[in-house]
Amino acid sequence: MAVAPLSQKEIEDRLAELPGWSADGDRLTRTYRLPSHFAAAALVTHIARIQDELDHHSDCTLGYHSVDLTITTHSAGGTLTEKDFTLARRVEDIAPGHGAH
Ligand SMILES: C[C@H](O)[C@H](O)[C@H]1CNC2=NC(N)=NC(=O)C2=N1
Numbered sequence: 519m520a521v522a523p524l525s526q527k528e529i530e531d532r533l534a535e536l537p538g539w540s541a542d543g544d545r546l547t548r549t550y551r552l553p554s555h556f557a558a559a560a561l562v563t564h565i566a567r568i569q570d571e572l573d574h575h576s577d578c579t580l581g582y583h584s585v586d587l588t589i590t591t592h593s594a595g596g597t598l599t600e601k602d603f604t605l606a607r608r609v610e611d612i613a614p615g616h617g618a619h
Pocket residue numbers: 573574575576589590591592593594
């Protein structure tokens with residue numbers, strides 16, 4: 519399904535609702551810190567389940583005690599769309615349950 523790129527104003531409005539997230543060009547990014555490597559791996563698995571449910575996928579890097587997320591919409595030419603913010607919101611909602619901050 520085609521999805522339209524957001525305007526700069528729309529991006530700024532949505533970012534205001536997502537503390538900790540940044541727009542790095544046409545990518546939405548956040549690093550989470552976790553209490554252990556296993557907790558970080560569990561968060562990655564939970565994110566993977568959400569991404570399959572939404573059929574929208576980030577780049578997601580597992581570090582020692584960290585998870586790095588980079589989200590963009592490939593089908594919109596690698597721009598930011600509503601789908602990116604929906605995914606970020608869903609991750610925000612479950613991350614604290616894994617001890618992420
Ligand atoms: C066929 C499938 O729906 C597409 O490849 C989806 C899957 N996940 C996706 N994820 C992201 N981030 N961008 C996309 O354009 C995209 N397309």
